[in-house]
Amino acid sequence: MEQSEEIHWNQQLEEILSREGERALCYAWLHNKSQARVSKYDTNIALPVIVLSTIAGTGSIASQSLFGNSQAASVIIGIISLSVGVMNTISNYFGFAKRSEAHKISSMTYAKIHKFIVIELALPRKERMKANDMLKIIREQLERLAETSPQIPDPIITMFNEKFHDQTNVSKPEITNGLDPIHVYVENSEAFTPDSKSKIEVKLFHPTTGAQIIPESLRPDATPTSTGTPVVPRISIPGRTPGT
Numbered sequence: 001m002e003q004s005e006e007i008h009w010n011q012q013l014e015e016i017l018s019r020e021g022e023r024a025l026c027y028a029w030l031h032n033k034s035q036a037r038v039s040k041y042d043t044n045i046a047l048p049v050i051v052l053s054t055i056a057g058t059g060s061i062a063s064q065s066l067f068g069n070s071q072a073a074s075v076i077i078g079i080i081s082l083s084v085g086v087m088n089t090i091s092n093y094f095g096f097a098k099r100s101e102a103h104k105i106s107s108m109t110y111a112k113i114h115k116f117i118v119i120e121l122a123l124p125r126k127e128r129m130k131a132n133d134m135l136k137i138i139r140e141q142l143e144r145l146a147e148t149s150p151q152i153p154d155p156i157i158t159m160f161n162e163k164f165h166d167q168t169n170v171s172k173p174e175i176t177n178g179l180d181p182i183h184v185y186v187e188n189s190e191a192f193t194p195d196s197k198s199k200i201e202v203k204l205f206h207p208t209t210g211a212q213i214i215p216e217s218l219r220p221d222a223t224p225t226s227t228g229t230p231v232v233p234r235i236s237i238p239g240r241t242p243g244t
Contacts, residue, residue: 007132009125012185019171020138021117026160026173028110031149033156035103042096049087056080099150106149113141 007013059077091097117138120128128134152175160176174180 007135009128009131013131013135014121016183017117017134017138018121020142021114021121022171023173024110024114024117024142026164026170026176027145027149028107028114030152030156030160030173030176031103031107031110033159034150034152035100035107037153037156038096038103039100041094042091042100045087045091045096049084049091052080052084052087056084102148102150106145109141109145113138 056077059073059080120134157176164170164172
């Protein structure tokens, strides 16, 4: 059984989550505009279908009393009924109603992810949830949305690029940029860990000669001696010479 090391909060992880939060906000905007566009198509078909269906039904019932045995009335009613059937078929084929609902759900979910990341990153590191848990939650939700979210229409992407072309300090989805670079982590010896502390090296120097004195406990092969000379401790910080 593999055991993964505990992930702690650090600047690199915060940058990754902040970029994903910005992309989630962009996706929320894209799906919201897509929902409005698809809903408009659905409304433009649904309303005529309702009106024409009512007219065709009323005409079929009252055709004889209003028009007698007129052949023209039957033809008109038949054309109206045929038009209603064609529009219903088009609506079902493109699934405007289902797509509109799917865009709405995706927009709301992406907005929740963005708000969740904003709130967590605004807290001090020690007051946030565990980095492992948050990374797992965000990753699973984004993967699920990538699989279930409907495709965003090209006109909406064009609208997004025209509206936010000057926002260069915000990470945007790949579908709006075309290409997205891969950020590679660079090892840094001073990276933050919860237990990281400044390393200060303490060395002992002879007060007269200035030579470094190694304690007897660190020299097992040496013979214990007592010079009676006081030992002056000096603090040596890595990267600096003693006494500076």
